[in-house]
Amino acid sequence: MKIATRAERIEPFYVMEVAKAAQALAAQVAGSAEPMIFLNIGEPDFTAPQLVQQAAERAIGEGRTQYTPALGIEPLRQALSDWYKQRFGIDVPARRIVITAGASAALQLVCLSLIDAGDEILMPDPSYPCNRHFVSAAEGQAVLLPTTAEERFQLSADKVQAAWGDKTRGVLLASPSNPTGSSIAPQELRRIHEVVKARDGLTIIDEIYLGLSYDEAFGQTALAIDDNIISINSFSKYFNMTGWRLGWAVVPEALVPVIERVAQNLFICASTIAQHAALACFAPESIAEYERRRAEFKARRDYFIPALEALGLPVPVAPDGAFYAWADCTQAAKKLGVEGSWDFAYAVMERAHLAITPGRDFGSHDTGRFVRFSTANSMEQLQEAIARLRKLLA
Secondary structure, eight states: OOOOHHHHHSOOOHHHHHHHHHHHHHHHHTTSSSOOEEOSSOOOSOOOOHHHHHHHHHHHHTTOOSOOOTTOOHHHHHHHHHHHHHHHOOOOOGGGEEEESHHHHHHHHHHHHHOOTTOEEEEEESOOHHHHHHHHHTTOEEEEEEOOGGGTTSOOHHHHHHHOOTTEEEEEEESSOTTTOOOOOHHHHHHHHHHHHHTTOEEEEEOTTGGGBOOTTTOOOGGGTOTTOEEEEESSSTTOOGGGOOEEEEOOGGGHHHHHHHHHHHTSOSOHHHHHHHGGGGSHHHHHHHHHHHHHHHHHHHHHHHHHHHTTOOOSSOOSBTTEEEEEOHHHHHHTTOOHHHHHHHHHHHHHOEEOEEGGGGOSSSGGGEEEEEOOSOHHHHHHHHHHHHHHHO
16 A cells, blocks of 8 residues: 555654553553553643533533534633633733644644645754644644753754745744753743744744743743744643643634634534533632642652752753653663663663653654653652662662
């Protein structure tokens, strides 16, 4: 069978390959003294709060399960508009908010609507692999620009300006980022957008971890800069609704009918039940619970990063958001008699029953010496993980 070229361009999602190996080993060691600990997947261990679950049950019981408008139900779009005003102090009209089947669908819709074959999109290396594949699926070309710890593993305006070429269409950024948990300083983001805007380009920013920001210096939405910035967001991370597959995009008003037309044909709509359930995310009780959980994620970070570094796994940039630790495993790998993050990850999995993610998914510039730990797990599990690493690396 002949496979489409666009499919051939999509690389395997190696984090999932590692996850499959970890799951297989987990079944073997389930009854042992050291069952598998999973610090490899970027999924909150918390689930949707009770009010959200109850709202889903009501929607089903009341028969609110049929198609919705492609842009989403009006009450949810308005609830998000109100949330931007309350949380970030900015006015984002509901008419600019498009409800999607997860942030993945939001990125796909934006890329298909704005990227032509051969268009180049600048992105940082390292960055979340699926983002560049959305560009590729739209027949565009993701151009990864190497970044350093001194740059917080983010692009700079100078780097964007220097890399801009005849085929460049824009930038796709993430703040906070996966895998590093680092954000772009607001002033630098403004400078990047000025470079892009001067060239009539696109500034697309993945803000799915913005709700899990721990530092006021960074926890600001790019939408405060310019109405032409496109923001991708999700109910998966801050709102703890991963499997519900619900996200949204905030786009310039002129783009809304284009996105609507593409969404009608590709998706019809996002999950109706998930949309009605998500309305309960914005109840005061739910927000209070989300903030309690955000504090817990921060406490986990504050414990885990110093503990990693004490074991010879330095984290060059302290994450100011999300729930990741991007750690240099060079010295730790040598202690185990292996080289590189791929072999290190497997060694840790096999010898300590601890699943982590090697860096190869996230780019090609220096990623071979980094591993990503996810701290989206209980404090008890994180403490046990550190204890096992301490024993392994002694």
